[in-house]
Amino acid sequence: MIDVDDTEHRGRVRQLMAMYGPDVDGLCDAYLPALAGVGGGGVTVMTPDTSEVRYASDAVSARVEQLQFLLGEGPCRDAYAGTMPVLAEDLRAAVWQRQWPAFAPAAVLAGARAVFALPLRVDGARIGVLDLYRDTAGGLTEQTMTDALIMADAVTELLLAETMTDGDDEALFADGRGEYLLPRAAVHQATGMVSVQLGVSVEDALARLRAHAYATGRELDDVAADVLARRLRFNDLDDEGTGQVSSGERS
Numbered sequence: 001m002i003d004v005d006d007t008e009h010r011g012r013v014r015q016l017m018a019m020y021g022p023d024v025d026g027l028c029d030a031y032l033p034a035l036a037g038v039g040g041g042g043v044t045v046m047t048p049d050t051s052e053v054r055y056a057s058d059a060v061s062a063r064v065e066q067l068q069f070l071l072g073e074g075p076c077r078d079a080y081a082g083t084m085p086v087l088a089e090d091l092r093a094a095v096w097q098r099q100w101p102a103f104a105p106a107a108v109l110a111g112a113r114a115v116f117a118l119p120l121r122v123d124g125a126r127i128g129v130l131d132l133y134r135d136t137a138g139g140l141t142e143q144t145m146t147d148a149l150i151m152a153d154a155v156t157e158l159l160l161a162e163t164m165t166d167g168d169d170e171a172l173f174a175d176g177r178g179e180y181l182l183p184r185a186a187v188h189q190a191t192g193m194v195s196v197q198l199g200v201s202v203e204d205a206l207a208r209l210r211a212h213a214y215a216t217g218r219e220l221d222d223v224a225a226d227v228l229a230r231r232l233r234f235n236d237l238d239d240e241g242t243g244q245v246s247s248g249e250r251s
Contacts, residue, residue: 009150016154024158028055031151032132036144039112039135043120043155044068045128046080047215054128054159063110064133067103074103076129079117083126086117090137113137118148120156125211130155160210190224197235208234 020027024043032041040057042065051069056062068074075086078099088096091104091113107115112133120128130152132140140148187209195205209227212234213220226232 009153012150013153013157016150017157020154020158022158022161024155025055027151027154027158028057031147031154032057035132035140035147035151037134037138037140038132038144038148041130041132043128043130043159044076045120045159046076046126047217051076051128060111060133060135061131064107064112064115064131067106067110071100071102071106073100074107075100075115075117076131079119079129080126083119083121083124085119086115087139088115088117089139090114092137107133111135114139116140116148118152120152120159122156122160122207122211125208125215127156127159127211127214160207160214186224186228187220190227193227194234197233205234212237 016027016031020030028041028043032038035041040061041055042053042057042061043055044051044065045054046052053062053065053069056065064074065076068076075088079086088104090096091100091108096104113136114134116132118130118132119126120130130148132148187206191202191206191209194200194209195202198205198208200208209223210220212218213223216223223232227234
């Protein structure tokens with residue numbers, strides 16, 4: 001993945017946030033056609049035990065997402081498990097036929113000859129995968145991959161922002177910095193505590209708070225309350241940021 005400290009990358013992510021936040025579907029509808037060589041895409045939000053299709057651009061994308069859920073295999077699942085992009089440039093190639101003996105031929109039959117799965121994550125926390133497909137074999141250009149990674153990060157921010165918005169969406173994203181706003185005092189205080197616990201910036205600490213709330217299906221305010229009450233310490237979580245609190249930290 002592109003380094004999160006890349007200034008140009010962050011700037012383009014924020015531009016997308018300003019233009020489309022908090023509309024995940026709107027962002028995908030507008031941005032996917034600009035990805036050269038890509039036929040369509042889908043977004044699946046995931047936990048280690050569950051998955052749900054959040055967006056599909058067309059019937060092929062919807063079928064690609066559905067097949068992976070039904071068959072229990074595919075690039076989306078591998079990208080989520082490995083937290084790295086999975087780039088299958090030709091699903092008829094032997095390597096992918098062996099990797100996904102059920103999914104690969106079914107996806108080709110559905111109209112996807114190549115699939116590219118990009119994990120959606122913040123620090124170590126995984127929340128899902130962006131899948132892109134082509135109807136012909138072949139890879140993505142360097143520019144298209146760069147643009148796709150920017151899209152993936154913007155989608156991640158919008159999905160996480162859904163855990164903290166409470167109606168004033170336009171104001172939240174108006175200046176392109178909605179992903180870093182702190183609308184509640186408790187969240188602000190908890191962010192400071194997490195920053196100290198992990199030795200990271202306040203901006204990164206907020207991202208970790210939101211990612212944990214999303215991955216565990218909880219309200220951001222509730223997670224912040226646990227941090228303030230010292231029922232939850234982020235330096236006691238597993239590497240994915242979603243692990244259980246150690247027994248010594250429970251009240």
